[in-house]
Amino acid sequence: MSKKLKWGIVGAGAIFRGAHVKPLKEHPEVEIVAVCDINEAKAKQAASDYGISAVYTDYRELLRRDDIDVIDICTPNLYHSEIAIAALRAGKHVFCEKPDAVSPEEAQKMADAAKESSRTLMVMRNNRFTPAARYLKAYIEQGQMGEIYAGRCGWIRRRGIPGKGGWFTTKELSGGGPLIDLGVHFIDLAVWLMGNPRPVAVSGATYTKFANNELSDSAHSQFGEKQEGGTFDVEDLAIGFIRFDNGAALQIEFSWASNIGEEMNFIELRGTQSGAHLKKGELSLFSETAGQLTNITPVLPSAIGALGHAEHLRHFIDCLHNRAEPINTPEHGVDMIKILNAIYESGKTGKEVRL
Ligand SMILES: NC(=O)c1ccc[n+]([C@@H]2O[C@H](COP(=O)([O-])OP(=O)(O)OC[C@H]3O[C@@H](n4cnc5c(N)ncnc54)[C@H](O)[C@@H]3O)[C@@H](O)[C@H]2O)c1
Known part of the structure; x- marks a missing residue:
């Protein structure tokens, strides 16, 4: 080369x-x-x-x-x-x-x-490359959280359907709604932080309640081109529960439109030594030291613009030049898409799906 x-x-x-x-x-x-x-x-x-x-x-x-x-x-x-x-x-x-x-x-x-x-x-897994995500991964790898046995993650928008009627909202072209669009970012981040346990069972529910409504827009609908009279046959809300081979569990929630008070993306992890909450890019750590509860807020650079994307592209180039080990493998991707697919299947059947 x-x-x-x-x-x-x-x-x-x-x-x-x-x-x-x-x-x-x-x-x-x-x-x-x-x-x-x-x-x-x-x-x-x-x-x-x-x-x-x-x-x-x-x-x-x-x-x-x-x-x-x-x-x-x-x-x-x-x-x-x-x-x-x-x-x-x-x-x-x-x-x-x-x-x-x-x-x-x-x-x-x-x-x-x-x-x-x-x-x-x-x-692309740009969310693994933000300063807060990298710090939390290092903190976990130092053993500071102990055993991570449970978590929650989500990306919930009050208003923010990308390109209504265009490819994002057409199942055949997109594969699904906010679950595949946003869930792939934050479920991946949570599973990576948890040490890549294998998913073994998934249950979920999906809803399409805003396909035919005239909703106001938000800055979050910046992606995709709207198409008047186009297709909207994907969910606008997905919730679910994932069990892993090490006994850990993760609750998930993703929406493009939902009547909620606060839009946010978040990951909350519960460990035996401490807990972590990454909310809108801000990281807080919760523990107990010398008999007192402690809350720690690491001082981190902010993730401005498309920093995570740029860092991941640079990492890929480093991997091609054998200067780095790939942070994510195609096999992680297969597991990820299996989880998303199982949530859709469970949403249809109303039953837990074993992987
Ligand atoms: N990582 C992130 O944060 C992030 C954010 C937004 C979108 N995405 C992903 O990026 C991808 C593109 O999203 P976008 O928002 O840029 O969409 P977009 O609609 O703005 O752009 C897609 C482009 O692909 C072109 N195209 C369609 N089919 C093609 C084909 N067969 N060959 C060549 N060109 C083709 C279209 O003409 C269009 O210009 C999606 O997979 C989306 O999920 C990732």
């Missing part, structure tokens, strides 16, 4: 513009050589805005280029697996936006293709 990695982008939409292009352009070991989008105008605009020399509308043409080392997938969820598998088989390394895939079967095929091609496949 040449020292400067030649990078091809597939999908020139919001996340590419908002979180990928800046750290890639700034990285001394990366050159973005091509951009592909089925919407030619978007691909051309991205090429012109960011000085990218080649434009494509079919990702397969991109894969035929021998000089490209990495394919970076920023398309709607349905296409992640198809493009990743084809790219891995064409000998490219793949960085892919979350969620890994829209079903466990597709996620497994991606993991298999990575193994067979001996190429690196990594899916």
Whole structure:
């Protein structure tokens, strides 16, 4: 591999513009050589805005280029697996936006293709890279929390449906609503902090109550393009309960729209030595020292902008140059999508799903 990695982008939409292009352009070991989008105008605009020399509308043409080392997938969820598998088989390394895939079967095929091609496949887990998450992981690894046996996590929006009627709210293209969109971030973060126990049983409920309402919007609906008269066949609220092989359990809750008082994202972990609460990026630790209850607030840099995304992209590049061990593997991704799929299944059947 040449020292400067030649990078091809597939999908020139919001996340590419908002979180990928800046750290890639700034990285001394990366050159973005091509951009592909089925919407030619978007691909051309991205090429012109960011000085990218080649434009494509079919990702397969991109894969035929021998000089490209990495394919970076920023398309709607349905296409992640198809493009990743084809790219891995064409000998490219793949960085892919979350969620890994829209079903466990597709996620497994991606993991298999990575193994067979001996190429690196990594899916975005930007929330593992915030200063608070990294500090909490180090604190846990020092044994300061003792045994972590229970937790809760969620990302609950009062108003914030991304692109109502567009691909985000169309099950076939997205795989689901806030559970797959937001749950993949925070369930992953919770499971990683808990030490990656294997999920063994899942139960959940999903609701679609705001598909046909005229709701006000919030800044959180910034993603996705609205489509008048489009499809909305995904949930807007998912709640659930996950059991792990080590006896630990995690409660979850994700909404795009819900009549609640406070919007937030959070992870709360209960350990035998201390507890942790990460709420809207602020970390608090709860313990008992010298016979007194203690609350600790670590002083951490704030996670401004798309810091976690930039850090994860840099980590991926470090892994390609053998300077780091991958923080997340395709197998973690398969487990993750299995959990999400089981919550959907349990929501339909009303029964617990054993994994
Ligand atoms: N990590 C995060 O924080 C985060 C945030 C938002 C979105 N995302 C993920 O990023 C991905 C893209 O989301 P977005 O908000 O940028 O969507 P978007 O709709 O703004 O952009 C997607 C782009 O992909 C293009 N496209 C669609 N099908 C294609 C194909 N087959 N080949 C090439 N281009 C294709 C579309 O024309 C569009 O320009 C999704 O998987 C989403 O879940 C991640």
